[in-house]
Amino acid sequence: MIRNDIKIAFRSLKKQPFFTLINTLGLAIGMAGGLLIALYIYEELNYDNMFADADRIYRVDMNIKFGGAEIKSGETAPPMAATLEKDFAEVENTVRFRSLGSNLFRSPDKTENIKELSTTYVDSTFFNMFGLELIQGNKESALKETNTLVMTRTAAENHFGSVDVVGKSLLLNNEEIYIVTGVMEDLPENSFLKDYSIFMAMAGNVASRENIWGNNNYYTFVKLSPETRLDNFQLQLEDMVQKYVLPWAQKTFPGMTKESFAASGNYIRYHTIPLTDIHLYSENQNEMGEKGTIQNVYILSFIGFFLIFLACVNFMNLSTAHSLKRSKEVGIRKTLGSNRLQLIVQFLTESGLVAFASMILAIIIAFIALPFFNDLAGRNISIPFTEPSFYVAILLITLLLGLFSGSYPAFIISRFIPVDTLKGIGMKNSSKWNIRSMLVVFQFGVAVFLIVGTLVVFQQLEFIQSKDLGFDKEQVLVINDTYAAGQQLNAFKQDILNLSAVKSATVSSFMPTPSSRSNSSYFKEGATDQQYAIQMQTWDVDDDYINTLGLELIAGRDFNSQSVADSTAVIINESTLATLGLSAEDALGIRITEEVERENPEYYHVIGVIKDFNYESLRENIGALGLFLNRSTGSMAIKLKTHDLASAIASIESVWIKRAPGQPFNYRFMDDAFDTSYKEERRLGSIFIVFTSLSIFIACLGLFGLAAFNAQNRTKEIGVRKVLGASVSQITIGLTTDFLKLVIIATLIALPFGWYFMNIWLEDFSYRIQIGWEIMSFSAFLVIAIAIITVSFQAIKAAIANPVKSLRTE
Known part of the structure; x- marks a missing residue:
């Protein structure tokens, strides 16, 4: 039976190549876009997960209000790490970073410097804290002494041409000699340390040994024991202000008390943030690594989900619309003894074949588009062809999409009543035009929302470019x-x-x-x-x-x-x-x-x-x-x-x-x-443009198919109207109006949602645009114009056809 179902499915799909092509292509494009976005989101959500015990590593952050300024910072004072180890039994390990930005390095026997863009002082506990190994050198002693450093493989090869460099010297900024005591592998792309190439011993940083609680320049990480209750640790952390910071500050302001400090409206608050949350959830103004935002992940998740959903909607719409041609087939099969379950299995087999073909095509499209997407997103993502879990996930998703996209048509078509279908009235009794109309509204509603988002992002970027900043940055x-x-x-x-x-x-x-x-x-x-x-x-x-x-x-x-x-x-x-x-x-x-x-x-x-x-x-x-x-x-x-x-x-x-x-x-x-400074916004805008275009293309692909079927279904009606004197323009308007109504409804529903959610996005900027009527009206005009062009092609083609042919015979 299974082999028979597959054979019939192939024949059925082959009989209707136009609709099969539209379904397969639309679903493949949606899947390819969804796959690329899923790979991007997976990398974003797994930032810094590669480190050992990453779930137990936290950074101590601070919020300060003092002297009229409010500061959110990931940096704390030099004595913070040692104090945490001394006062908190649950602290297993600590490490500090003092980021130095770019510096020049060269071998003492050379005259030409090489610029390393990201360098830092770091404590010798660095390797044990993050579970890192050295490919050259001893990690226990590598950063113990002053004027020693560890470099990444790439940095070692740039400076010396090999990784066998332990014991060699480097001159920092033409001034200080440092001894190379270790070489480590380059850090992963989705790590906050990915750009860092030189790690210098904190022992050489004199300020790191000072007991000054007002010098907040050190990123302090702690590893907590597995049984630690974070809320209890957080409460104790807050007490450090009273125990250490205020006594230090009282040397400068003898009359300062906890009460007077609070009464003046000032505050200092310490809190922890998990290592794996820093990339997406940190609100700090300064970070060691590249900052992302969870809002962008939500936006891209929305786009990826609806890209696939729109493609599935196309399948549902076209399959149910095409059900009239198969109504007699269903009637005959039921008359010959097929039950409803057998029919459902048959139609789900067809949708499964389309989904499987679409997924293969989607992987090919994604593989070809990946370099462009990486350039667009500023990432180095690859499709994990060597991971068995990837194929399991792909098969499960294909099965799920096949069932989802084919379920509604299968259940609708299998409900046809044999007597009615053999009389040719199956569609009239079973078609559910209202559901199909709702799906078209949903498709174009998503497209309108994405158009509004794209226009807002780029108008905000244009505002940033054109705003008078108070200084001259040109030339x-x-x-x-x-x-x-x-x-x-x-x-x-x-x-x-x-x-x-x-x-x-x-x-x-x-x-x-x-x-x-x-x-x-x-x-x-x-x-x-x-x-x-x-x-x-x-x-x-x-x-x-x-x-x-x-x-x-x-x-x-x-x-x-x-x-x-x-x-x-x-x-x-x-x-x-x-x-x-x-x-x-x-x-x-x-x-x-x-x-x-x-x-x-x-x-x-x-x-x-x-x-x-x-x-x-x-x-x-x-x-x-x-x-x-x-x-x-x-x-x-x-x-x-x-x-x-x-x-x-x-x-x-x-x-x-x-x-x-x-x-x-x-x-x-x-x-x-x-x-x-606005590269994340530019990336988001570029991604919006690409995937908005894809969503519009998929929606138009479905609308094109529906318009083609509608025109084909109304061939005799069009012929009669032409014989009775209707002009090409009248017939075209008549065929276009039904679909245009749906697009206008979608536009009216989607515009308020676009306005609301993009205003939330704009709240991240202190200086921002107001979303005006121009954006809304242009979004509506654009999507309606696209819909008219899409539908009119089929409508005009049907309107100019010879009525004699359509009225001659069935």
């Missing part, structure tokens, strides 16, 4: 790692200023695009109580900084490097004024300090006020900022006055080679660096 070239020029840096800057293509230049590690950041608490002279603290970004700049970046002075003056007094001067922004409670003019001349614990603190006098500019992502509000005239050599921003950028860059590079021979010339444009 600003940023040279990285200018500290490598050493004593030649000033000469390099002067040479650059002498180039005809250069308008101005400034040297600083602090830029309004991703770069160094430094936070400190300052106090107005005479107001040294903790409630008057000003939590402020402190940037060291030179006297060309404001001019080069086009910052606007609203009061006072710029720095003057020739003035000795300006070595203790500060220029503040408008947000600092709000914290001080002063106007711009009144703020000029006041003095602030961060050394309130000293008897004779050093004061900085305010000489100018600049207009607020967005130095952080537009997700964040602008905070207090102070510019100080100090040497900071991390990078150089160069304002160009030529459109011949290639020639300008070549001239600048030649000057660099002259002043810093052997040092890498790394540069970027400031507007490009700004754009990298």
Whole structure:
């Protein structure tokens, strides 16, 4: 019987190649899109799961409100790890990271540096904490001594050409010698450490041994014993503020108590976050690795699920629509003794064959599209062909989709009454037009929702691009790692200023695009109580900084490097004024300090006020900022006055080679660096475009098939209408109107949902667009236009057919 069912199924599918092709292609595209999204989501949900005992590893985070600023941070104070091991019996192990960003390394016998983009200090417990092994070296002693480091396989091969490098030396930033004590494998792609290539011994970081609870620069991880109750550990963790932080702070503010600290509106709160939750759930402003969001996972899950569901809906719609042609077959089979179960099995066999063929085609499509998808999503995902579980999952999903997509048509068709079907009225009694209409509404409702989402994402990105940020990022070239020029840096800057293509230049590690950041608490002279603290970004700049970046002075003056007094001067922004409670003019001349614990603190006098500019992502509000005239050599921003950028860059590079021979010339444009802050949004927008297009294509594929069948089913009616004088346009409108009504209903239902959920997405931005009628109306127009084009093709084809042929015979 099974062989007979399969044979009949093949024959039936072969008899209707057009509908079989549409079903198979639509289901394959939906499955391929769903497969790619499923692989992406699986990698996102399994971030950092590869580490040993990952389910017992947590990071200690802190939320701070102090000096008018609210900060969510993954970094805590240097003594946190040792204190946890001392005070908490449930803590099995701890490790700290002090992320250092990019650094230059070279062998002492070479002159050319190699830039390592992600480096960090780390405790010697690192390997045992995360269950990592070394391919060279002893993990127990590798990071015990100062000026030692462990590098990844790729880094070792880049620097030495092999992994047999234990005992060799590397020069850090042309200054310090480090000994290589170990080599480890490159870390997995879905790990928070994936970009890190150099791990230096924490023993060499002097600040890590200081008992300063206000220096929050260390990512602290703990491994808890299996029987630990996390809620109890969390309660004890909160007590550390009273036990350690406040006593330390009272050395600076003798009158501070727990009550007075809370009464001022300030707080410090410690809490834990599981290692495996950091990537998707962290709300911190700073992270060691790439941040994702659980919202994006939900959005992509929604898209993937409905992509497959839309394809299944196509199958249901086309199969039930085509049931009229098979009604007599059902009547004859029932008359000859077939029961309903046998008919259901027959039709489910057909849907299973379509699903199986679709899955094979889907895997081929996914394999071909995978490089493009990886580029789109910024991942290195692969289809796990070597994993047996993959094939089990594929077979189960294929079976499930076959049953799901074929169940409704099978149960509907098998209910046909033999007497009615043999009279040719099976469709009239059994067709369920209302269910099919609801499915069409659902298909296009999803398409409208995705169109709204796509338009909102890209309009928000356009808003970010066009918003006045308060600084000039156009035609600003940023040279990285200018500290490598050493004593030649000033000469390099002067040479650059002498180039005809250069308008101005400034040297600083602090830029309004991703770069160094430094936070400190300052106090107005005479107001040294903790409630008057000003939590402020402190940037060291030179006297060309404001001019080069086009910052606007609203009061006072710029720095003057020739003035000795300006070595203790500060220029503040408008947000600092709000914290001080002063106007711009009144703020000029006041003095602030961060050394309130000293008897004779050093004061900085305010000489100018600049207009607020967005130095952080537009997700964040602008905070207090102070510019100080100090040497900071991390990078150089160069304002160009030529459109011949290639020639300008070549001239600048030649000057660099002259002043810093052997040092890498790394540069970027400031507007490009700004754009990298929003790469997740850009990826989401690109993914939206691709999968919205696929969902529309699948919906239109189904609508095309339904329109074709509808036109075919109404051939005689069209012939009669033409004979009676109906024009092509009248017939076309008549055939189109029924489907157009469904699309309009879908649009009206989906638009409010799109508006609501995309407003939730926009709440992540402090500066955002308002979703206006333009987005809604364009979404409605687009989907209706697509539907009209899809249906009209078949309608016009039927309307222009010769009525004589359609009326001649059956």
